[in-house]
Amino acid sequence: MNIYTTDKIRNVVLLGHGGSGKTSLAEAFGYLSGITSRxxxxxxxxxxxDYSKEEQKRHFSISTSVIPIEWEGYKINIIDTPGYxxxxxxxxxxxxxxGAAIIVVNGKSGIEVGTQKAWELCEKYKLPRFIYVSNMDVDNASFRQVVEDMTNLYGKKMAPFHLPIRENEKFVGYINVITESGNRWEGKEVVPCDVPDYSRANLQICRDTLMEAVAETSEEFMERYFGGETFSEAEIRAALRTNVCDGSIxxxxxxSNILCQGMYTLLDDIIKYMPSPENREVAGINLKTNEIYHADYDFxxxxxxxxxxxxxDPFIGKYSLIKVNSGVLKTDDLLYNVDRDIEEKIGKIYVLQGNKPIEVSELHAGDIGALAKLTAARTGNSLSTKATTIKYGKFDISTPYTYMRYKPKNKADxxxxxQALQKMTHEDLTIRVVNDAENRQTLLYGxxxxxxxxxVSRLLNEYKVEIELSRPKIAYKETIKKQSDVEYKYKKQSGGHGQYGHVKMRFSPSGDLTKPYEFATEVVGGAVPKNFFPAVxxxxxxxxxxxxxxxxxxxGVKAVLYDGSYHPVDSSEMAFKTAAIQAFKKGVMEAGPVLLEPIMSLxxxxxxxxxxxxxxxxxKRRGRVLGMNPMSGGRQIIEADIPMSGLFxxxxxxxxxxxxxGDYSYEFARYEQTPSDVQEKEVAARAAKVAENNADD
Known part of the structure; x- marks a missing residue:
């Protein structure tokens, strides 16, 4: 692959609902640009x-992949993303x-949730975008309907550049709104044709919208527009580029992705209207001077x-996908990883075409490439030279809230x-593994x-290990509501020394649920010698x-040792510890024990x-709604307290x-007493489990 300078690069992400046609669009681009012959x-x-076994088996994208293509002397990095x-x-x-996005909408299904989520992401990152309506070769696909729906949702910034020409229910060509000319597909050729009469009214509406947008780019244009003048094609295109780059159009x-129709014009429009990295800004912090470093993709x-x-990947190894923010990266450069405090020689530089690494000698600012075997590197790390140490801010990544308990099928694995899960968490930041030692379980979040x-499927197919997912245990706790006064005498007589420990103890609520227990002694007259207090x-x-x-x-239990007795020969630390354990069991059961459940703030x-x-x-989930706060875009945030068991x-x-x-998030708030019916059920279930497997499940 050739080397491209910053002005000749376009980085375009494909976004949209699952099944809208992003992967087949990337495939059509690859075919047209000559990467594949079919x-x-x-x-x-x-x-x-979609090169992984999981993607091929399930017929949808699971991970993001980059398809760099060369088109008319430019390099377009097509980034294909999953829709689910x-x-x-x-x-x-x-x-x-x-640096820009194409939101793919299925012409048959119209606007879906994924379309709106894609739009919100573009708004958040201020990405210029195109809307591309796929599946136009299908009978009931409607471009006009998508245009209407998008205009209703997002206002007059929607500007159709092309309109479909249909004959006998078939998609046979398109009208270029800018040049007001018709084009038909005949085999692989595109030939000029007349604009059909039925399209003229719609063409006029779309053309007027475009001209208004062009007029608004400068006062001179506005005067000419109101004076009834027409703009030249070059003026229209230059003005539209400005509008597209700032998101006002x-x-x-x-x-049709499958028939490769509409692809040439789309690729040409990406080059004509989408910004190159040199038109975008990026800034980090220069750690040497503590000043803002405006990298701005300056080579x-x-x-x-x-x-x-x-x-x-177990088969192709580890690759760190990078975006060059400034300078020109060359083979064997030394780069300093600010986040990991390590300097590494980068060796060879690649561009990845799906999962196929292609070696290149250098990457210019704004380009996307891959470095192999950077051992310490992780997603989100900044790379720079030791002399000019730059740290870039991390992008937002969604927090995983769905979790299951997992166990290995084979203990030896x-x-x-x-190790396999660790590799997967490096690759996918929304997978988390949590060791919940208190409840003796390991949790997998996604x-x-x-x-x-x-x-689970990837572990089996790629790493040859098997795990079982099951419902996680809720982190219940126990406490007491009343007071109790108990004694326990531990006596054991066998040949030689016996065992003797005798304690009298009071148990009451300590009032502090953050600590397991408080221990105090009120022993008078040496009934229990002080050297046995630590054993109790x-x-x-x-x-x-x-x-x-x-x-x-x-x-939240307060334990007070107030009396007892000892034997000068048979008493031992072991005996007093055992006596205290038995006294505790008895004391808690007599002091109104209750189960506490974790309450989440949702x-x-x-x-x-x-x-x-x-x-x-x-x-229904025993949640308590605390209030509602309106948000922009006709949405509400509902705040509630809910038991953790209700979130499964x-x-x-x-x-x-x-x-x-809908989206949700939660965090731990506090512990609260469980209702009696929940407690009874849990105690019975737990007793059955403990009886069945005394070593705990």
Missing amino acids: MGKVDDGNTLS FDFVGEVEEAVSAA VPMTMG AKAKSAYIWKTIV VDKIS MGDQHLDIV EKGIQESVGRGPLAAYPVV KVTVPDAYTGDIMGDLN GYCTDLRSMTGGR
Whole structure:
């Protein structure tokens, strides 16, 4: 692949709902630019960007891939992203590396939730964008409907650049709104044709909208427009480029990915209207001077780059995907990783075409490439020279809230599984592994059930290890509500020394649920010698780990040793510790033991229309709605307190209730007493489990 300077580069991310046609659009681009000699199909599992076994098996994108193509002397880095919400982390990474976006809308399905989410991401990152309507070769695809719906949603900035020509229900050509000319497809050729009469009125409306937008770019243009003058094609295109780059116009175009129709014009429009990196800004902090460093994709400045994605593949190895923010990166350069405090020789530089590495000698500012075997590097790290140390801010990545407990099918695979999961968390920042030692379980977090399902499948197919997912244990705790006064005498007589420990203890609520226990002594007259006090406390300390009610950790208990007796020969630390353990069990059970459950503070963001359904569902889950705050875009944030047990499966239920439009987040708030029916059920279930497997599950 040739070397391209900053002004000849375009970084374009494909966004949209799952199944809208992003991967087949990337495939059509690859075919037209000559990367492949025949077009692959998603259903056949032979596309450039869906190269992993999981993607080929499931027929949808799971991870982001880059397809760099060469077109008319330019390099366009096409970044193909997944459309399903479980893989939003991949999309957020891709958007951070892109300079512009194409939002793909299925002409048959029209605007879907993924379309709106893609638009919101572009707004957040201020990305110039095109709307591309796919599947125009399908009978009931309607470009006009998509234009109307997008205009209703986002206002008059929608500007159709092309209009479809249909004959006998077939998509046969398009009208160019700028040049007011018609074009037809005949085989692989595009031939001029007349604009059909039925399209003239619509063409006039679209043309007027474009001319208004052009007129608004300068006062001189405005005067000419009102004076009835027409603009030249060059003036129109120059003005439109300005409008597209600042986001005040969003061009709309259409085509058929499978038939490769509409692709030439789309590729030409990417080059004509989308900004090159030199027109975009990027800034970091110069750690030597503590000043803002305006890299701005300037090739003349010191070398710096940013790792926006990591690929760890058991077959092709580890690649750090980078975007060069300034300077020119060359083979064997020394780069300093600010975040990991390590200097590494980068060796060879690659561009990845799907999973195919192509070696290049250098990468200019604004370009996207890959570095192999940077051992310490992680997604989000900044790379620069030691002389000019630059740190770039990290992009936002969604927090995973769906989790399951996992166990290895084969105990011998524990180490292999943790190594494989570690590699997967380097690659996908929305996978988290949490060791919940208190409840003796390991938890796997992801963005949804499908996400976790794919992790399990990848472990089996790529790393040859198997795990089982199950419902996680809730981190209940035990405490007491009343006071109790108990004594326990531990006596054991066998040949030689016996064992003797005798304690009298009071148990009461300490009032502090953050600590397991408080221990005090009120022994008078040496009934229990002081040297045995630590042994009694050790017995309490050991006991709070597994409470007598349902074997959950105990909190908020005050234990007072006030009396007892000892034997000058048989008493030992061991005997007093055992006596304290038994006294604790008895004392807690007599002091009104209760189960405490974790309460989460939940925020659910949904469109207004769904608030009633959401609140009804929260009530069913024993949630308490605390209030609602309106947001922009006709949405509400519902705040509620909800028991952790009520959140199991919430991600799937929320998506099905809101058609994927709802989001939620939660954090731990406090512990509260569980209702008696929940407590009874949990104690019975726990007792059965403990009886079945005394070593704890």
